[in-house]
Structure formats: structure tokens, C-alpha cells
Amino acid sequence: MxxxxxxxxxxxxxxxxxxxxxxxxxxxxxxxxxxxxxxxxxxxxxxxxxxxxxxxxxxxxxxxxxxxxxxxxxxxxxxxxxxxxxxxxxxxxxxxxxxxxxxxxxxxxxxxxxxxxxxxxxxxxxxxxxxxxxxxxxxxxxVAFVRPLATDDEAELLAIPRKHRAELRKALANPALSVDHGCSPAHLRDHYRIYAECVRNLGTPVFPARLFREVIAAFGADADISIVRDGDRPVSAVLTLYHGDRVMPFWGGGGADARRLRSNELMYYRLMGHGRARGAGLFDFGRSKVGSGQAAWKKSFGFDPQPLxxxxxxxxxxxxDVSPTSAKYQRRIELWKKLPLPVANLLGPMISRGLG
The missing domain is CATH 3.40.630.30 (Gcn5-related N-acetyltransferase (GNAT))
Structure with missing residues (x-):
């Protein structure tokens, strides 16, 4: 003491x-x-x-x-x-x-x-x-991105700026796309497959699969996974935490067809409704690097950046120095993007558990 x-x-x-x-x-x-x-x-x-x-x-x-x-x-x-x-x-x-x-x-x-x-x-x-x-x-x-959830799905749709809303409407009109939420072994498996591919494409070592299992187990009802499927095929996924009145999508990503299908747009829109049904009042889109493409995408969804x-x-x-924007890591990041996915998934957890 x-x-x-x-x-x-x-x-x-x-x-x-x-x-x-x-x-x-x-x-x-x-x-x-x-x-x-x-x-x-x-x-x-x-x-x-x-x-x-x-x-x-x-x-x-x-x-x-x-x-x-x-x-x-x-x-x-x-x-x-x-x-x-x-x-x-x-x-x-x-x-x-x-x-x-x-x-x-x-x-x-x-x-x-x-x-x-x-x-x-x-x-x-x-x-x-x-x-x-x-x-x-x-x-x-x-920067962080947080805003209140709207009162219903239609109001939520209108809260999204027009250009991005038009992209979302394309996904909403696609009968092959569906979204479900859960914590089953199948949800964990599908989430990890999509997340691992997504971070490899960004040049980042994937976290151990056990990390996602342990978080889901430890948080119980305060965490779940959302999966977007094109027919039976998972195309986007996110692990979300719920804290107080906040919905906090945390580990997410989309596969190779996510951009074409607008499945990420659909996933977060449906997650907003899912959070509203749980009684949440705020949607916390998490942090992004200033000036990054991720930050611009969140802003186009109707969120204003808040400095951290x-x-x-x-x-x-x-x-x-563990920043992915550090000059000394740029060559390694580009090389990592080219690794076969099985190799990246084998090596990634051994590296990432020390990033923290």
C-alpha cells in the first residue's frame, strides 16, 4: 500500500x-x-x-x-x-x-x-x-466521433449527410444483404475471418483470436458482434461494447466486397437501431488519426471530430514508438499487406500482443 x-x-x-x-x-x-x-x-x-x-x-x-x-x-x-x-x-x-x-x-x-x-x-x-x-x-x-442516436430509423437515415445516405440506401435496397447480432462461436469465427483480412490489407498484424473470445466472455451482455451477410457469406463484421448509454463499435471491418456492397454502411446503420432498442442514447464511433481516410469516412456519416x-x-x-504512421514502419507495413493471409494470421498475433 x-x-x-x-x-x-x-x-x-x-x-x-x-x-x-x-x-x-x-x-x-x-x-x-x-x-x-x-x-x-x-x-x-x-x-x-x-x-x-x-x-x-x-x-x-x-x-x-x-x-x-x-x-x-x-x-x-x-x-x-x-x-x-x-x-x-x-x-x-x-x-x-x-x-x-x-x-x-x-x-x-x-x-x-x-x-x-x-x-x-x-x-x-x-x-x-x-x-x-x-x-x-x-x-x-x-480525434473521436460521438453523436446522439436519432429517435427512429428514418430520423437516423436523415441524420446522415445526403451523399453518404444515398450509398446507404443502395445497401438497404439490396435483398441479399442481412444483418444479425450475437455472441455465438459462429459470430466469433466470422468476425475474426473478416477482421483478420481487413487489418492485413491495412498492413497491421492481427490480434490473437482469443482476445475477441475473452472480451465477449468477460463483458457478457455488454458486448456482441454484428455480421452483415451477402446471402450466406459474411462480408462485414464488428465487435461492439455497450457502456452506460453508449454504443461503441470497436473492432470492425469489411471484406473484399464491402465497398461494392456498401455493407459497412449498412452494418453501422443497423447497429444504431440495435443500440437504440437496447436503450442507448449515444453512438461512439471511436477514435481515428487526424487526416486519415477513416476519419473522413466517419465525418461523411454525420459525425463531427472531437480532439483527444x-x-x-x-x-x-x-x-x-508504436504509431503505424511512424516513418520507420512504412516499409514493413507495405510488405505486410502483401503477405498471404494464412501467413499474416500465423505471425500477426505473436507481434500484436506486444503492441498494446
Whole structure:
């Protein structure tokens, strides 16, 4: 246990194998208005089981025994990319979840102490409140896309700008296309086949198939998979998380015919209706790199970009470089795009589990 900046505050590392402690942490996350699914113990546990990157949940605890702040961390290790404490690993958000400045400072200091104890590794916070002085502020690189869901399908259609709406109408008029949602082994299998092909085409190593299984298992009713089929053939798929009143499509993509069939447009439109039926009020399209084609596509769907701010710190001043836009990776990305899919699927998980 580490003393905090207040006499009545302590920082401790929760035992994620203890149901009582994980339930207390989950209750705090779910009750906090600024939380994300990546703050939940379920995310940490799923990532550790699938990638062997150790999970740490730092908690600020009041004298009453109540949690008053959390910082989920994953110790990501890679021979290729180095090590880091990441919040949250394999995610687009995370960071310190707290309101009291003293709690925030204590959690930031605890993360720094953990980094020193683990061999002077850097700390990467992908969101949350500002951790304070001494941390590098990273902004201008990523944007988020969130907007309220419309009241019904027709209003949702009209909320999409005209040009993109015309493309979507083509998919809606195609009787061969269907969309279903679920968590069955068949959904996981079809999703992975499509996702693996999609990321190979982008030059990115695919995550282990177990990662998707573990997330679905850990989140239960708060996650599912949407599949678009052309007849019986899966053509687009996305794994979605549900958090509070948010629908959060996270890992998705389309096969070779997705653009011709407009199946991605159809998938996200139907997912909006699916989320509305679950009682959600916001559609969170996730993050994209500033100026990327993905960002432009989301904007054409009627979403306005919102700047994201990340934070990092290193006891030595050395930080990881895992950005796919880094100049040193461009040749490797182009080579990866040319790999036969079975080869990419074999090698990808061995590399990607260290990206985090």
C-alpha cells in the first residue's frame, strides 16, 4: 500500500482474482460519468488472459473503505516495441478515473512508482483527467466521433449527410444483404475471418483470436458482434461494447466486397437501431488519426471530430514508438499487406500482443 497526498487516502493494487474487489471496482466505474468500458476490470482481465500482459488496477481508497479513484494499467512487454504501463492497453481510452485533485495526484504518483519498480518503463495514459505536472501532453494526433442516436430509423437515415445516405440506401435496397447480432462461436469465427483480412490489407498484424473470445466472455451482455451477410457469406463484421448509454463499435471491418456492397454502411446503420432498442442514447464511433481516410469516412456519416488528449511519462525520457504512421514502419507495413493471409494470421498475433 502506498501513502497518498492526503493523510486519509491510500493507494492499493486490487486483487483482480477477488470477486469482492473486482465488483467494488466495477461498481465505481459504472457509477462514474466519465468512465469507459476500458476502465472496467473485465477489460483488464480479458487482455491479460488473451495476451499475457499483466493487469494492474490501482485504486484510491478512503478511510471508509470506499473506492474514490481508479487507474487501470497493463504491463505490455515486447521484444520488438519495448515495454510500457498502458491505460488502457488495446484500447482507445482509459487513464485516471477520479474527481478529487489529491486522488488524481496520488494515482499518477503511484503509476510512476510502478514504472520505476518495473525497470524504469514509460507510462501511457490514453485519456482520463490530466495527471499533473511532469507528464507530456499528446494532442492533435487523434480525434473521436460521438453523436446522439436519432429517435427512429428514418430520423437516423436523415441524420446522415445526403451523399453518404444515398450509398446507404443502395445497401438497404439490396435483398441479399442481412444483418444479425450475437455472441455465438459462429459470430466469433466470422468476425475474426473478416477482421483478420481487413487489418492485413491495412498492413497491421492481427490480434490473437482469443482476445475477441475473452472480451465477449468477460463483458457478457455488454458486448456482441454484428455480421452483415451477402446471402450466406459474411462480408462485414464488428465487435461492439455497450457502456452506460453508449454504443461503441470497436473492432470492425469489411471484406473484399464491402465497398461494392456498401455493407459497412449498412452494418453501422443497423447497429444504431440495435443500440437504440437496447436503450442507448449515444453512438461512439471511436477514435481515428487526424487526416486519415477513416476519419473522413466517419465525418461523411454525420459525425463531427472531437480532439483527444493523451498523456505519457518516462523515468528515463525514453518512450515507445508504436504509431503505424511512424516513418520507420512504412516499409514493413507495405510488405505486410502483401503477405498471404494464412501467413499474416500465423505471425500477426505473436507481434500484436506486444503492441498494446
Amino acid at each position: 502506498i501513502a497518498g497526498n492526503r493523510a486519509d487516502l491510500a493507494i492499493t493494487t486490487l486483487d483482480l482474482a477477488d470477486p469482492a474487489q473486482t465488483q467494488a471496482a466495477d461498481a465505481y466505474v459504472l457509477a462514474h460519468g466519465a468512465s469507459t468500458p476500458f476502465h472496467r476490470p473485465a477489460w483488464l482481465i480479458a487482455i491479460e488472459r488473451a495476451t499475457a500482459n499483466r493487469a494492474l488496477m490501482l485504486a484510491a481508497v478512503a478511510p471508509s473503505g470506499q473506492i474514490c479513484g481508479l487507474l487501470p494499467l497493463q504491463h505490455v512487454r515486447s521484444r520488438l516495441f519495448g515495454q510500457a504501463l498502458v491505460s488502457a492497453a488495446f484500447a482507445v481510452d482509459g487513464g485516471i478515473l477520479a474527481d478529487d485533485p489529491a486522488v488524481i495526484a496520488a494515482l499518477a504518483a503511484a503509476a510512476q512508482n510502478e514504472a520505476r519498480a518495473r525497470g524504469d518503463v514509460p507510462v501511457e495514459l490514453r485519456g482520463g483527467v490530466a495527471p499533473g505536472q511532469g507528464w507530456r501532453v499528446c494532442e492533435g494526433e487523434h 488528449v493523451y498523456y505519457d511519462w518516462s523515468p528515463t525520457g525514453q518512450l515507445r
